[in-house]
Amino acid sequence: MTVVTRFAPSPTGFLHIGGARTALFNWLYARHHGGVFRLRIEDTDRQRSTKEAIEAIIDGLKWLGLNWDDETVFQFARAPRHVEVALEMLKQGKAYYCYCTPEELEEMRTAARAAGKPVRYDGRWRDRDPKDAPAGIKPVVRLKAPTSGETVVHDKVQGEVRVANEQLDDMVLLRSDGTPTYMHSVVVDDHDMGITDVIRGDDHLTNTFRQLQIYEAMGWKAPSFAHIPLIHGPDGAKLSKRHGALGVEAYREMGYLPEALRNYLLRLGWGHGDDEIISTEQAIAWFDLDGVGRAPSRFDFAKLDNLNGHYLRETDDARLAREVAARLGVAGDVAIEQRLSAGMTGLKARAKTLKELSENARFYVLKRPLSPDDKARALLSVDAAAVLKELRGRLAAAPSWLSPDLESQARAFAEAKSIKLGQVAQPVRAALTGATTSPPIFEVMQVLGREETLGRIDDAIAGAA
RNA sequence: GUCCCCAUCGUCUAGAGGCCCAGGACAUCACCCUUUCACGGUGAAGACACGGGUUCGAAUCCCGUUGGGGACGCCA
Numbered sequence: 001m002t003v004v005t006r007f008a009p010s011p012t013g014f015l016h017i018g019g020a021r022t023a024l025f026n027w028l029y030a031r032h033h034g035g036v037f038r039l040r041i042e043d044t045d046r047q048r049s050t051k052e053a054i055e056a057i058i059d060g061l062k063w064l065g066l067n068w069d070d071e072t073v074f075q076f077a078r079a080p081r082h083v084e085v086a087l088e089m090l091k092q093g094k095a096y097y098c099y100c101t102p103e104e105l106e107e108m109r110t111a112a113r114a115a116g117k118p119v120r121y122d123g124r125w126r127d128r129d130p131k132d133a134p135a136g137i138k139p140v141v142r143l144k145a146p147t148s149g150e151t152v153v154h155d156k157v158q159g160e161v162r163v164a165n166e167q168l169d170d171m172v173l174l175r176s177d178g179t180p181t182y183m184h185s186v187v188v189d190d191h192d193m194g195i196t197d198v199i200r201g202d203d204h205l206t207n208t209f210r211q212l213q214i215y216e217a218m219g220w221k222a223p224s225f226a227h228i229p230l231i232h233g234p235d236g237a238k239l240s241k242r243h244g245a246l247g248v249e250a251y252r253e254m255g256y257l258p259e260a261l262r263n264y265l266l267r268l269g270w271g272h273g274d275d276e277i278i279s280t281e282q283a284i285a286w287f288d289l290d291g292v293g294r295a296p297s298r299f300d301f302a303k304l305d306n307l308n309g310h311y312l313r314e315t316d317d318a319r320l321a322r323e324v325a326a327r328l329g330v331a332g333d334v335a336i337e338q339r340l341s342a343g344m345t346g347l348k349a350r351a352k353t354l355k356e357l358s359e360n361a362r363f364y365v366l367k368r369p370l371s372p373d374d375k376a377r378a379l380l381s382v383d384a385a386a387v388l389k390e391l392r393g394r395l396a397a398a399p400s401w402l403s404p405d406l407e408s409q410a411r412a413f414a415e416a417k418s419i420k421l422g423q424v425a426q427p428v429r430a431a432l433t434g435a436t437t438s439p440p441i442f443e444v445m446q447v448l449g450r451e452e453t454l455g456r457i458d459d460a461i462a463g464a465a
Numbered sequence: 466g467u468c469c470c471c472a473u474c475g476u477c478u479a480g481a482g483g484c485c486c487a488g489g490a491c492a493u494c495a496c497c498c499u500u501u502c503a504c505g506g507u508g509a510a511g512a513c514a515c516g517g518g519u520u521c522g523a524a525u526c527c528c529g530u531u532g533g534g535g536a537c538g539c540c541a
Contacts, residue, residue: 008541009541010540010541012540012541042541044540044541045540045541047540048540048541049541098539100539102538102539105538105539109537109538112466112467113466113467114466115466116466116467117466117467118466118467118468118537119466119467119537120467120537140539158469158470158471161469161470162469163468163469164468167467167468167469167537168468168537169537171538172538172539174539175539176539177539179539181538181539181540181541182540182541183541185541186541201535202469202470202471202534202535203534203535203536204535204536205469205470205535205536206468206469206470206535206536206537207536209469227470229470229471229534229535230534230535232533232534234476236533236534264477267477267478267490268477268478269477269478270478271477271478271479272479273478273479273489274478274479274488274489274490275489275490276477276478276489276490276491277490293471293477293478294470294471294472295470295471295472295533295534296470296471296533296534296535297476297477297478298476298477299476300475300476300477300491300492302476302491302492303476303477303490303491303492304491305491306490306491306492307491309503309504313504346503348504349502349503349504349505350502350503350504351503360502360503407500410500411500414500420500421500422500422501423500424500425500425501426500426501428500429500429501435501435502436501436502437501437502437503438501438502439501439502439503440499440500440501441500441501442500
């Protein structure tokens, strides 16, 4: 049987990092088994669902490279089918009308909690004659769930988990306004969409027992389940939207590469021996649910940074130059993009994110004259200016403008003057970049070209005090 | 309160009874490389939550304790 997985976010916010990982695992599992990965937008909460959120989720998935198959299913549009199934259950005696008021239910809960009993609906309308229905109250439809025995989930990550049916109550299938509840819609949709494997956050584990009872009542074959642990924040507290969890677009803005985020998310809660850098091809070949751990893991930016740095260094210079140009507001400037691309070798070893890379690259984009920062200014003393002036003459006459040749020139110059190379290189760095740290300075000279280099040195000499 | 799940270095993990006085990666520290800062290289420090069992032998199995997490809605 072909594997069919799905990612089913509710569009009430952005695609947060936990959701992204759930989507990744579903995608990987489907691709690994040559199956189908589907997307279902659970937009049944009309109050909180927004068009912006739907777009953010779709953009996020696309950015991460998690392509889905078949058409996207919108849950709200399927409400009539959900109602139809609930009515069928009613007809078969698998469900019943309940006329309890919210106040009654609240009393029940308070009493149960006080008595140390499980908090659940007591089933008071379960076998009552509908003729007893109080006038003017619209009923909900509840599942007639088994009252004895136990329900068992054979979970691919959590193992066999069982719960006594007394712990579960008769859940609401249809609200008093006739709309289906989430719990019910999910089951009908997963069944109708032919989902074979439900992979989701383990906050849904206990929901699974109830959902299983719906499958049971309808005589449907249940999919297999895999509940993956949630991601926690660095402090161990849960990483939820309420606690500042970020959407993937925030990671994008911070300058993380999708391939780095994918690799990071994969390794969070999943392992394949000692492998750390895992390409998408390898991930598809290796991914399996039994490699998924059962304990929640903490999100660690330091490791993400490290991974991102690695992928940054592997990324094509031209692509990086375009990203940087866009971030520095000079997108489309061909000359500048070429300069950035040429400077990428030295630049990309020094950055963890595109944001950092862009900041470090800014000096390549700046127009003369530069405004050196305080530390650079301190380097540009009158003495240093004298050194620069002499060096400038030598450079102006240099037969080659290639980095190794420029370095030879500078070394010969330093030697002739009996000073250390650093005493030459640092003022040049300050002059060319306006900072005290930068890529190798002779590489910078080559990338900047003779004219720009000499111009910046002249500016520095003129500005020295 | 009731039920369910979890527990190896600071973090992510390897480990499915002897290969483990526990391996890798990130982070940290030191050294090397070096014109700066990085990258890279070498090395150091760093964990089986606790207590009982079972066994010739336990990080691995069982029980309990403690500590985390999740669920208990006419939200999803």
